[in-house]
Amino acid sequence: MRTLLLAFAATLAISLPARADDVTVAVTAIVEHPALDATRDGVKEALAAAGYKEGENLTFLYESAQGNPATAAQIARQFAGEAPNVIVPISTPSAQAVVSATRDIPVVFTAVSDPLGAQLVRDMDKPGGNVTGLSDMSPVAEHLALIKEILPEAKTIGYLYNSGEANSVSLLAVLKEEAEKAGLSVVESAATKSAEVQGAARALVGRADAIYIPTDNTIISALEGAVAVAVESKLPLFTADTDSVQRGALAALGFNYRDVGKQTGEIVVRILKGENPGDIPVKVAAGTDLVVNKAAAEKMGVTLPEGLLGRATRVIE
Known part of the structure; x- marks a missing residue:
């Protein structure tokens, strides 16, 4: 039993x-x-x-x-x-x-x-x-204000993105609208896969005063290629992704x-x-962090304002 x-x-x-x-x-x-x-x-x-x-x-x-x-x-x-x-x-x-x-x-x-x-x-x-x-959704107007604070003479923003990613296409429309309000123009350069990122970044040299990268997964996954171009050409590179600043971007305001x-x-x-x-x-999503990279700024020929450094959430030396 x-x-x-x-x-x-x-x-x-x-x-x-x-x-x-x-x-x-x-x-x-x-x-x-x-x-x-x-x-x-x-x-x-x-x-x-x-x-x-x-x-x-x-x-x-x-x-x-x-x-x-x-x-x-x-x-x-x-x-x-x-x-x-x-x-x-x-x-x-x-x-x-x-x-x-x-x-x-x-x-x-x-x-x-x-x-x-x-x-x-x-x-x-x-x-x-x-x-x-x-x-x-990125605070695009604030991103442009950050770029102008660091680069007051900037007139043209180079938008590096994957034209096949709906997220980035939507942000391009917002960027153009906000750039017009800020007295800036936008030039685009697209990469549809990570192997194309460095070439797309190089296509912005001489056409833009700064590179702006949205929260674009294709571009960010191959960020180092774009950073290499930015350093070589002294073309300041900004992103909407704060984690990218440690990888060599100059600054980011984001989540x-x-x-x-x-x-x-x-x-x-x-x-x-x-x-x-x-x-x-x-x-x-709630909350925004301001992260800046002093070493990257120096490599890209940029002097960061003291006021900006003072209010940054994180400063990478």
Whole structure:
């Protein structure tokens, strides 16, 4: 009898479903670079703070598309088939792939500048369906003000971007509008893959007074090529991504992407606790950091104003 009871107990243990608080969160990004990696880590940190801990009651899946949109679509279909509790796509291309792959699984996108333009949602306040998320729309007017503060004689901004990334195309339209208000003109140079970034940066030499790089995953993943051109040509290079300043950009005013990830994770937690994603308004990430690189400024022939250094969140020597 005891043997039968033990056998029954073993069978029951195998057939019992996972605990109600066991969850799976699947995260994917279009490429790996410091800002997107920090966003992923911030999501995991927010989940842990809410009691969802990997190895205990959380399965945390992560896949990078390595810069390939076709791979992003493949990952999206894979995750949709695995049916996690929530999918978190980081970046516009990954978000578009995931939203196209499922209508049932909750999706919380993040690091997407223009959710409406990317057709992820139809209404920021009432997204509806299975999708909500966090926008990192850049404060472009403030970026231009920063460039003019450092380079008061600047007249033309060179915009280095991937013309195939919806996020960057939307930001170009905003940049042109804000540049006109600031008395600046914009010239464009596009790279559709990382191998083209250095050549696209070189195409701006002699045509622009500064290079401005948005939160463009293709360009930022190959930032060092653009920085090399900027140093060689004494062409100051600014980005919207604060993590890029340590890699050689002159300055950036933007989000701390670890915090962006945390804010995203807080939305994920709300869904895990029972809220409908379609009822959660799409938020714009909070907070901006000013990061400057004194060594990069010297290499690019720029003297940074003392007032700017005094209010910087971080100064890289």
